[in-house]
Amino acid sequence: MAAKIISGTEIAAQIREELKKEVADMKEKHGVVPGLVTILVGKNPASVSYVTGKHKAADELGFFSIQDDQPEDLSEADLLKLIDKYNKDPKVHGILVQLPLPKHIDEKRVLNAIDPDKDVDGFHPVNVGRLMIGGKEAKFLPCTPAGIQELIVRSGFETAGAEVVVVGRSNIVGKPIANIMLQKGKGANATVTVVHTGTKNMDAHCKRADILIVAAGVPGLVKPEWIKPGACVIDVGVNRVGEKKSEKTGKMVPILKGDVDFDAAKEIAGAITPVPGGVGPMTITMLMKNTVKSAKTHAGIE
Amino acid sequence: MAAKIISGTEIAAQIREELKKEVADMKEKHGVVPGLVTILVGKNPASVSYVTGKHKAADELGFFSIQDDQPEDLSEADLLKLIDKYNKDPKVHGILVQLPLPKHIDEKRVLNAIDPDKDVDGFHPVNVGRLMIGGKEAKFLPCTPAGIQELIVRSGFETAGAEVVVVGRSNIVGKPIANIMLQKGKGANATVTVVHTGTKNMDAHCKRADILIVAAGVPGLVKPEWIKPGACVIDVGVNRVGEKKSEKTGKMVPILKGDVDFDAAKEIAGAITPVPGGVGPMTITMLMKNTVKSAKTHAGIE
Numbered sequence: 387m388a389a390k391i392i393s394g395t396e397i398a399a400q401i402r403e404e405l406k407k408e409v410a411d412m413k414e415k416h417g418v419v420p421g422l423v424t425i426l427v428g429k430n431p432a433s434v435s436y437v438t439g440k441h442k443a444a445d446e447l448g449f450f451s452i453q454d455d456q457p458e459d460l461s462e463a464d465l466l467k468l469i470d471k472y473n474k475d476p477k478v479h480g481i482l483v484q485l486p487l488p489k490h491i492d493e494k495r496v497l498n499a500i501d502p503d504k505d506v507d508g509f510h511p512v513n514v515g516r517l518m519i520g521g522k523e524a525k526f527l528p529c530t531p532a533g534i535q536e537l538i539v540r541s542g543f544e545t546a547g548a549e550v551v552v553v554g555r556s557n558i559v560g561k562p563i564a565n566i567m568l569q570k571g572k573g574a575n576a577t578v579t580v581v582h583t584g585t586k587n588m589d590a591h592c593k594r595a596d597i598l599i600v601a602a603g604v605p606g607l608v609k610p611e612w613i614k615p616g617a618c619v620i621d622v623g624v625n626r627v628g629e630k631k632s633e634k635t636g637k638m639v640p641i642l643k644g645d646v647d648f649d650a651a652k653e654i655a656g657a658i659t660p661v662p663g664g665v666g667p668m669t670i671t672m673l674m675k676n677t678v679k680s681a682k683t684h685a686g687i688e
Numbered sequence: 689m690a691a692k693i694i695s696g697t698e699i700a701a702q703i704r705e706e707l708k709k710e711v712a713d714m715k716e717k718h719g720v721v722p723g724l725v726t727i728l729v730g731k732n733p734a735s736v737s738y739v740t741g742k743h744k745a746a747d748e749l750g751f752f753s754i755q756d757d758q759p760e761d762l763s764e765a766d767l768l769k770l771i772d773k774y775n776k777d778p779k780v781h782g783i784l785v786q787l788p789l790p791k792h793i794d795e796k797r798v799l800n801a802i803d804p805d806k807d808v809d810g811f812h813p814v815n816v817g818r819l820m821i822g823g824k825e826a827k828f829l830p831c832t833p834a835g836i837q838e839l840i841v842r843s844g845f846e847t848a849g850a851e852v853v854v855v856g857r858s859n860i861v862g863k864p865i866a867n868i869m870l871q872k873g874k875g876a877n878a879t880v881t882v883v884h885t886g887t888k889n890m891d892a893h894c895k896r897a898d899i900l901i902v903a904a905g906v907p908g909l910v911k912p913e914w915i916k917p918g919a920c921v922i923d924v925g926v927n928r929v930g931e932k933k934s935e936k937t938g939k940m941v942p943i944l945k946g947d948v949d950f951d952a953a954k955e956i957a958g959a960i961t962p963v964p965g966g967v968g969p970m971t972i973t974m975l976m977k978n979t980v981k982s983a984k985t986h987a988g989i990e
Contacts, residue, residue: 511817511825518820518867519813519859547888555870557821565820565867568857568882577893579881580870586849591879 389619389655392541394533398667401536402447405674409448412678412687420681421450422480422506422674423472427465427491428458433484440482443670449677450477462491466499473501479684480506480677503683506676508532509557517562520569525683526676531563533668534620538597539573541657543618550576551595553588553608553645559601559622567597588612600645610650619658621646622665691921691957694843696835700969703838704749707976711750714980714989722983723752724782724808724976725774729767729793730760735786742784745972751979752779764793768801775803781986782808782979805985808978810834811859819864822871828978833865835970836922840899841875843959845920848877853897855910855947857884861903861924869899890914902947912952921960923948924967 412418422444424437437453444451454468465483472478481504487493497505502512508528516523527535538545550567554560560580568578581591582602592598592612600608601622613619623645632639644661652658659665682688714720724746726739739755746753756770767785774780783806789795799807804814810830818825829837840847852869856862862882870880883893894900894914902910903924915921925947934941946963954960961967984990 511821512813513817514820515813515815515817518816518863520863523813547886555872561820561822561867561870564870565863568863568866568884570857570886575886577881577883577887579879581879582870584849584872584877585879 389652390541390657391652392537392618392620392657392659392664394537394659394664394667397537397540398533398671400540401668401671401675402443405447405671405678408678412681412685413448416685416687418681418685418687419448419450419477420480420677421452421475421478422482422677423452423454423475423478424482424484425454425456425465425468425472426484427456427460427487430486433486437484439670440673443674444677447674447678449674452478458488460488460491462496465491465496469496469499473499473504476684478504479680480504480673482507482673504680506673506680508562508676514557514562518565520565521571524569526679527566527672528558528562529669529672529676530559530622530665531566532672532675533665534559534563534599534622535566535573536668536672537620537659537665538618541618543597543657545573545597546575548576548596549594550578550597550599551591552578552580552599552601553582553592554601554603554622555580555582556601559599563599563601602645604645605643606645606647608646608651610647610654613651613654615654616656617654619646619651619655620665621648621659621661624661624666691954692843692959693954694839694920694922694959694961694966696839696961696966696969699839699842700835700973702842703970703973703977704745707973707980708749710980714983714987715750718987718989720983720987720989721750721752721779722782722979723754723777723780724784724979725754725756725777725780726784726786727756727758727767727770727774728786729758729762729789732788735788739786741972742975745976746979749976749980751976754780760790762790762793764798767793767798771798771801775801775806778986780806781982782806782975784809784975806982808975808982810864810978816859816864820867822867823873826871828981829868829974830860830864831971831974831978832861832924832967833868834974834977835967836861836865836901836924837868837875838970838974839922839961839967840920843920845899845959847875847899850878850898851896852878852880852899852901853893854880854882854901854903855884855890855894856903856905856924857882858903858905861901865901865903904947906947907945908947908949910948910953912949912956915948915953915956917956918958919956921948921953921957922967923950923961923963926963926968 508526605625621644626640628641810828869878907927923946928942930943
């Protein structure tokens with residue numbers, strides 16, 4: 387039986403509709419408008435495209451937003467001053483510094499300078515710590531793991547008591563999603579195993595999973611026989627495995643492949659995310675959700 | 689075959705000998721003396737006893753230490769001022785606020801006021817975050833989990849590629865030790881599963897463990913048939929199950945029992961920690977180790 391395809395595109399659109407209403411409501415009842423600033427240093431084409439996508443989403447939701455583009459040769463001191471300015475700006479609830487930064491700037495120092503209460507990316511050590519402590523302490527979950535949790539829950543999979551196996555231990559996906567899923571509470575309370583390059587019998591672990599989250603960055607790593615029949619499979623891998631001519635534009639575009647052998651896996655899994663169109667579309671949406679949360683917290687709403 | 693008994697008392701003594709030499713060396717070569725301050729508010733008898741134990745250890749190692757005992761009615765504002773004073777004091781490298789605090793004081797606010805670079809207990813969100821991020825980022829590991837890692841490594845168990853199962857997901861033991869063991873690097877790089885009250889088939893998970901770490905707070909929870917023959921079993925539970933007359937003093941003392949059925953388990957495990965005398969003695973020692981590390985970092989040594 388073919389698996390249900392979990393469409394990140396559809397679920398993201400659903401969440402954005404909810405956020406749109408929430409933002410309109412905040413504006414009407416409290417006069418509060420979520421404010422997001424992006425800081426882009428230089429003109430890396432991929433970064434320009436990401437930043438543009440974020441502003442498009444922010445605009446659609448009715449945010450106040452500032453696209454602060456800076457020259458490639460901006461000094462670290464000036465970047466820190468800029469962050470300090472936005473840290474203090476009451477109209478700004480989320481600050482995003484687009485990575486990578488030019489080599490003369492210390493990325494860690496810059497990211498740690500963002501007020502943790504405006505760190506809507508959720509990568510500041512304070513927010514990583516809050517995530518692990520969990521409960522009411524958790525504030526901004528990093529966007530990709532938070533999106534994964536939404537995909538699972540909104541696809542109707544029960545996480546409480548489920549066997550969750552996470553493949554990969556990156557700071558961006560593997561470790562945070564593992565720590566999110568093992569907490570007490572809704573959409574979590576799972577038994578969690580983290581497997582990685584140091585693991586023996588990765589296949590046997592995957593085979594135990596009711597919910598299998600794969601973020602290894604290895605195209606086709608997870609074979610169909612590693613999947614428990616009926617399992618929920620979340621494929622976080624986005625691997626470029628070649629190029630093809632776009633039918634729409636005639637231009638060459640990358641061929642993307644996930645970490646799971648999708649065509650074979652969908653005959654065994656109960657539900658599976660495609661690549662692209664699965665986890666990817668959730669990330670910016672969760673960033674918007676974090677910004678709304680931040681605006682509410684700063685305004686003392688709820 | 690009876691298991692090897694892992695003596696926390698002996699391993700702690702070994703580490704303290706190493707620290708003693710390190711402290712003498714720092715003093716001689718760099719004129720640096722690790723400084724530790726404890727702040728105790730009120731006279732809770734258990735707290736007095738813990739604080740005394742910490743100072744005894746600090747004195748034995750040649751630390752500079754301040755026992756700052758404050759009255760029960762100390763205001764939160766005054767406590768925060770005190771912490772600020774020690775945050776700025778260059779002779780102090782570790783600040784410990786003994787818990788519990790009187791009810792009129794917000795514990796979280798107080799703990800978060802400690803400079804994370806002097807938070808040798810490792811419970812500040814910044815240090816929790818650093819632990820999860822791992823690698824060079826990790827700074828002060830919380831003392832009980834750090835002690836568990838030492839017990840495993842110094843007992844000669846290979847952690848790389850091992851199946852580690854952690855029973856319990858507390859912020860003090862379960863979550864941090866799981867996050868420590870799954871990192872890349874020495875004394876870690878294990879495949880880690882966290883099981884808890886929400887887990888089905890806890891027994892089957894435990895049975896898979898090459899290294900089983902039990903921090904559930906339920907006396908005798910882990911049965912001998914849950915243990916893989918030859919496994920390393922670390923019992924973090926310290927449960928008071930009654931009282932008995934001390935042979936030494938004639939006074940009534942608590943009967944302590946671990947989370948593992950020790951007498952039966954030791955016939956199956958390869959190695960096991962007793963309760964008491966296992967994990968317990970490691971905690972203060974790891975606090976001393978963190979303080980030495982802090983003194984070195986502050987002085988720019990290494």
